[in-house]
Amino acid sequence: MDNDRAHVSVVIPTRDRKATLETCLEAFRAQTVPADRFELVVVDDGSTDGTRETLARFAREMPNLRCLSQAPGGPARARNAGIREAKGPLVLFTGDDCIASPALIEEHLRSHARERGIAVLGRIEWHPGLEITPFMEYIGRTFQFTYPLIEKRPHSIPFGFFYTSNISLPKEALLAAGMFDEEFTEAVCEDAELGYRLSRNGIRIVYNRRALTYHHHAVTLEEYVRRQIRQGRAAALFH
16 A cells, blocks of 8 residues: 555554444445555454454455554553554544445545644444344434534534544544543443543534434443443543
8 A cells, every 4th residue: 555645544442343344345445545644553452353364365365455463451551552554644443343335535635635634523323233122222313423513513513522433533632632441441431531631632523414323332321321331431530
């Protein structure tokens, strides 16, 4: 890949989600921008389910895919490893359970071309292949994604909406803010805490609803309760 044309580095932390990771990577084969305009940096956070072998297979077929591995340390540490390795001036964060729409990267680039020095938040919807329960429908409108609130102020979004499932910003802004705080070892609050420091540095979050990705992860009430317990522990560290 011509590194000078790697305008976007897509950073994806992963652990033990081989099946959804495969679908995630396949979606990046179908982007509307050429493959030499972006790279994928996947950081394996200590998987034991054959993820490393899956990544090696994809890397043979996708020259714009680079794979890193580390001992289990959590998504904050994994994303930091990806940021350090990123060759593009822009970093786009997404998850191993997120399926990109074909225009995802194109729309992020479009927003950054209009204004420099911003973070661009895309839209996240439940994957159409999931059975959307009433509970998922409810939290999708409220606590999980909260896009009805975001769409009320799309040009100046509070730091708490720094969703690492679908957000991009300049690599230099991440380095200037100190990247993710690796004291957060679970996938809760580490993104909002970085969003807070970025906002203190003058980085504004704007919303592009056409930059769409699909969350391929069903959520049950029991799982959500366990997440909220983790959220409480992380909130103490955040404050």
